[in-house]
Amino acid sequence: MNLSRVIFLMTAALMFLGCSEDTDPWPKQPVPEWQVDSPALLPNSFSAFIAIPENLQVFATDKDMVAAFINNQCRGVGTLIRGDDDKISVYALTIRAMEDESGSIVFRYYNSRLSYLYEARQRIAFEIDGTYGTFDAPEILDLEPLAN
Amino acid sequence: MMIRKILGTFIIFTLFSGIVTAQAPVLRQAADLDVTPKASIWNNMFIEIAGGSQMLFSADAENLDFKERLTPQVALSLGRWLSPAFGVSVKAEGCSLNGFSTTEGEYAAADESSLPFDRDPVRKEVTINPDGTYRHFIRYVNFSLNLSLSLTDLILGYNDHSVFSLVTSAGIGNMHVFGYKGIPRKNSLSGNANMTLKFHLSPWVELNLNGSATAFPNQFEGRMAGTRDYENYLTANVGLVYNLAGRRFAGSRTPTSANPSK
Numbered sequence: 001m002n003l004s005r006v007i008f009l010m011t012a013a014l015m016f017l018g019c020s021e022d023t024d025p026w027p028k029q030p031v032p033e034w035q036v037d038s039p040a041l042l043p044n045s046f047s048a049f050i051a052i053p054e055n056l057q058v059f060a061t062d063k064d065m066v067a068a069f070i071n072n073q074c075r076g077v078g079t080l081i082r083g084d085d086d087k088i089s090v091y092a093l094t095i096r097a098m099e100d101e102s103g104s105i106v107f108r109y110y111n112s113r114l115s116y117l118y119e120a121r122q123r124i125a126f127e128i129d130g131t132y133g134t135f136d137a138p139e140i141l142d143l144e145p146l147a148n
Numbered sequence: 149m150m151i152r153k154i155l156g157t158f159i160i161f162t163l164f165s166g167i168v169t170a171q172a173p174v175l176r177q178a179a180d181l182d183v184t185p186k187a188s189i190w191n192n193m194f195i196e197i198a199g200g201s202q203m204l205f206s207a208d209a210e211n212l213d214f215k216e217r218l219t220p221q222v223a224l225s226l227g228r229w230l231s232p233a234f235g236v237s238v239k240a241e242g243c244s245l246n247g248f249s250t251t252e253g254e255y256a257a258a259d260e261s262s263l264p265f266d267r268d269p270v271r272k273e274v275t276i277n278p279d280g281t282y283r284h285f286i287r288y289v290n291f292s293l294n295l296s297l298s299l300t301d302l303i304l305g306y307n308d309h310s311v312f313s314l315v316t317s318a319g320i321g322n323m324h325v326f327g328y329k330g331i332p333r334k335n336s337l338s339g340n341a342n343m344t345l346k347f348h349l350s351p352w353v354e355l356n357l358n359g360s361a362t363a364f365p366n367q368f369e370g371r372m373a374g375t376r377d378y379e380n381y382l383t384a385n386v387g388l389v390y391n392l393a394g395r396r397f398a399g400s401r402t403p404t405s406a407n408p409s410k
Contacts, residue, residue, distance in 0.1 A: 054251075057264065058265050
């Protein structure tokens with residue numbers, strides 16, 4: 001193998017190593033249709049004030065959605081409330097449950113700008129007339145993306 | 149404007165050095181009738197083409213995988229050795245750099261009325277990771293004027309038959325970042341330092357193994373983040389040098405093979 005070929009191969013290898021594409025797009029999720037089925041059959045309630053983490057606030061829009069689930073059933077859909085300084089978006093939820101509810105509350109968040117669906121790592125035990133966070137001090141969700 | 153100044157300075161410097169080296173043989177002939185190569189403006193001028201890889205050291209870039217941080221680099225240099233130990237060159241190098249961004253930082257494209265999402269135009273052009281981070285794809289070219297010092301020729305003396313030389317160089321330049329995938333077009337002052345292991349394959353051809361570091365202001369790609377005022381990239385490449393008229397230096401210890409008259 002002559003020298004010029006060695007030089008060519010070395011340069012080509014270096015440049016090949018240098019080429020890299022953008023990150024593969026994260027799976028886009030359709031807009032969820034979250035609603036509480038038969039709320040009249042769920043007499044007990046739990047109030048929650050939650051906010052999305054700071055690293056996602058930049059991408060938040062008014063079309064984003066938050067909902068609470070127990071045993072994978074939607075038990076409450078969030079209403080966006082903006083603070084006076086408009087810097088943080090708080091979602092208020094009334095979470096409904098049956099008399100003998102035993103499952104944990106799980107929050108999900110849909111970012112409409114990115115079309116990403118997230119689930120919070122927090123697991124909250126349901127308490128009749130219980131609360132989780134306040135408007136002035138909402139609980140920040142610890143979110144992880146859901147692929148499906 | 150800066151590029152023109154660099155090129156203008158180089159041209160003046162090169163022509164001046166050509167006049168000086170053209171006069172030297174005449175004086176020497178008069179003194180001891182030494183036969184020296186015919187002076188030419190092309191004497192000891194060289195052109196180098198190089199290619200390799202580089203890595204950006206910028207705020208948050210450490211979040212990229214090692215392979216994602218490596219990007220291709222090409223360089224073209226034109227220079228002249230004024231003596232066996234000292235040289236000057238202009239270099240254009242560039243291609244791409246991979247940066248990384250979180251939602252923190254200040255952005256050159258933002259103004260008072262910008263919504264948070266719109267402060268960095270890159271967000272509309274690239275894949276946003278689920279945690280809100282994303283890549284910056286930087287396309288650039290860096291023009292620089294460099295002074296070179298051959299350490300081996302300076303310390304050991306010039307020898308036409310030397311197999312290799314160790315050359316160090318430093319310079320300043322203008323780093324031009326192209327408008328690409330939301331990155332704003334911008335020019336920044338740059339400084340660079342270079343170390344070269346030069347293999348003399350013939351009087352006309354040399355193989356260079358180059359390593360260099362180039363520094364520039366933090367906001368060169370439109371994002372101001374981290375605590376450092378300056379950021380940098382490191383480059384490793386292989387270069388092929390062609391000496392336009394071979395290597396010719398009067399008064400060398402051994403006859404140059406590019407000078408059959410001696």
